[in-house]
Amino acid sequence: MTPVSPGMTIGIVGGGQLGRMLAMAAAQLGYRTHIYAPEASGPAADVSAAWTRGDYEDGEALSRFADSVDVITYEFENVPAAAVSLLAGLGHVQPNAEALRIAQDRLLEKGFVTQLGGRTAPYAEVGHRAALRTAIETVGAPAILKTTRFGYDGKGQVRLQDGASQTLDDAWTQIGGQPSVLEGFVRFEHEFSVLLVRDAAGGIRFWDTPLNVHDAGILATSTVPAPAPVLAQLDEARAIAAKVADALDYVGVLTLEFFCGEEGPIFNEMAPRVHNSGHWTIEGAVTSQFENHIRAICGLPLGSTALVVPAVSMRNLIGDEAHDWRNILSDADSHLHLYGKHEARPGRKMGHVTRLHLERD
Ligand code: AMP
Numbered sequence: 413m414t415p416v417s418p419g420m421t422i423g424i425v426g427g428g429q430l431g432r433m434l435a436m437a438a439a440q441l442g443y444r445t446h447i448y449a450p451e452a453s454g455p456a457a458d459v460s461a462a463w464t465r466g467d468y469e470d471g472e473a474l475s476r477f478a479d480s481v482d483v484i485t486y487e488f489e490n491v492p493a494a495a496v497s498l499l500a501g502l503g504h505v506q507p508n509a510e511a512l513r514i515a516q517d518r519l520l521e522k523g524f525v526t527q528l529g530g531r532t533a534p535y536a537e538v539g540h541r542a543a544l545r546t547a548i549e550t551v552g553a554p555a556i557l558k559t560t561r562f563g564y565d566g567k568g569q570v571r572l573q574d575g576a577s578q579t580l581d582d583a584w585t586q587i588g589g590q591p592s593v594l595e596g597f598v599r600f601e602h603e604f605s606v607l608l609v610r611d612a613a614g615g616i617r618f619w620d621t622p623l624n625v626h627d628a629g630i631l632a633t634s635t636v637p638a639p640a641p642v643l644a645q646l647d648e649a650r651a652i653a654a655k656v657a658d659a660l661d662y663v664g665v666l667t668l669e670f671f672c673g674e675e676g677p678i679f680n681e682m683a684p685r686v687h688n689s690g691h692w693t694i695e696g697a698v699t700s701q702f703e704n705h706i707r708a709i710c711g712l713p714l715g716s717t718a719l720v721v722p723a724v725s726m727r728n729l730i731g732d733e734a735h736d737w738r739n740i741l742s743d744a745d746s747h748l749h750l751y752g753k754h755e756a757r758p759g760r761k762m763g764h765v766t767r768l769h770l771e772r773d
Pocket of ligand 1: 598599626630681
């Protein structure tokens, strides 16, 4: 891989908060960033050198974007496959198009991880309403129906308490009749994520694993170190994550989310990008997930992923919680991050707070 040197331009597809934090890490290393997104503006606009507003179907705009940058990455995996293939044909896209194709589709990613020896909750494909009956008989109730593609932050998901026809009808309507996957409901005590970065030569580094707590399908907090039951499953979870990264010849930051199951880690989903559960690495690790992603895709040596304090916690600021910034700043050990979003809608990620703990609790 020819290194992309400081001074060159990194193209980022998607202009949300992950793009913003990637652009800030890139700027620190001396790069310029150019965002491609369908919106007129977004959190990344304030901190990047250029912004192209374009649809993912606009081949000409995508080509111009690819011509103007030295490497392309993405902060958002719901980019239509055709747009990614087009970009991949025009320039250097990392993580590669195959990783994105698999991570975009819940059925493909579960199949991929299972085939490499990972464990998932029982699941069944639901392509049409009639298949939902067969699926619930296979998977059992309670269960969760999730759209195969384009879900995020608990969107595109419906819980089913039983297999009654009315429940199935309601769930199918709520999901909008889209191709879906039905998953058995996992009764877990803990959820965690494996955050890794892989370079082009295949070198992998893991950050410490956070315990993740969700509220209404949205990440609420990530805490490091994770409790003992999570740590007991870490070797197995890391081994499967490394297999996934190697099998995809992955370059950049990769995140795999797991439930702590009775028999071992149960894979939930993966994100081919930097992840909300890794935001604590900005202050809590020697090198943040954002900086190491930029280093990996540009062919620079990776930085250490070690913790800089014994414990770190990250809390998302959702909706109105961001208005509490003055109070948050009154705690001298907390770092406030606001994403510059103008409207604090309910359920919207407006920022996060990372607190460094000088001692383990
Ligand atoms: P996802 O979009 O798949 O990450 O789901 C969002 C959150 O919903 C997860 O982080 C879990 O807290 C919960 N969840 C998702 N799938 C399941 C499942 N099969 N069993 C229990 N809880 C789940």
